[in-house]
Amino acid sequence: MPRMGPQERRTEQRREQRQALRERILEVSREIVKREGFASLSMRKLAEAIDYSPAALYLHFKSRGDIARALRREGHASLRDAFVAHTSIADPAARLNAMGRAYVEFGLAEPETYRLMFMEPAGSAEAAADADDNGNGHAAESGAATLSLIADAFVELRAADRLPPRAAPIACAEGLWANLHGIVALKLNGAALPETPAATLVELSLDVWYAPVNGTEPRGTETRFNSPDRSDTSTR
Structure with missing residues (x-):
């Protein structure tokens, strides 16, 4: 298997980071929904729970409905x-x-x-x-x-x-x-x-x-x- 160059490694690392953040968003969303119900889930509350800005969440999910x-x-x-x-x-x-x-x-x-x-x-x-x-x-x-x-x-x-x-x-x-x-x-x-x-x-x-x-x-x-x-x- 060919070895990745520096640019390819950075691209792959960014992809893995994006995927990890998406999975983390879903994990915390799932926990909030199970504990409090979907009505209690908001993008701001979710951002605070994972210590990210709401803008970062919107890069992965367009809205609360997208998470739903x-x-x-x-x-x-x-x-x-x-x-x-x-x-x-x-x-x-x-x-x-x-x-x-x-x-x-x-x-x-x-x-x-x-x-x-x-x-x-x-x-x-x-x-x-x-x-x-x-x-x-x-x-x-x-x-x-x-x-x-x-x-x-x-x-x-x-x-x-x-x-x-x-x-x-x-x-x-x-x-x-x-x-x-x-x-x-x-x-x-x-x-x-x-x-x-x-x-x-x-x-x-x-x-x-x-x-x-x-x-x-x-x-x-x-x-x-x-x-x-x-x-x-x-x-x-």
């Missing part, structure tokens, strides 16, 4: 990874159960990231910043990639004649996602309902679509997901 887009991207990648970890489960019903649990666990373990990903008002500046030149959000693309993993399992259930006659796999996947989001949102917002443990709600949602394996009754469970400490969202 990067954090959303990370969140969607983490959620998809949580789903991919269960794709080796052969039985599609058991795979959906594991993915459903993983979704709820992610939402309750990363409440502020989840809120930023799925509960930020669509008309907000941060949400608008998530759109590309064609008007299609990166979050929508990431969500579609994750949704496809759910839909694949429903396709297998359809092939095994384990879905109701009119249940389209993609519609089932979207319906399950909506149910899972509802479970997480209710828990995060400290709603009086549901009182049923989140894991049981996941299984009951799935039982609507597929026949129990080997004719067994739906499996009840006492598994409980941990809710954020800062709100009264514990399961009973």
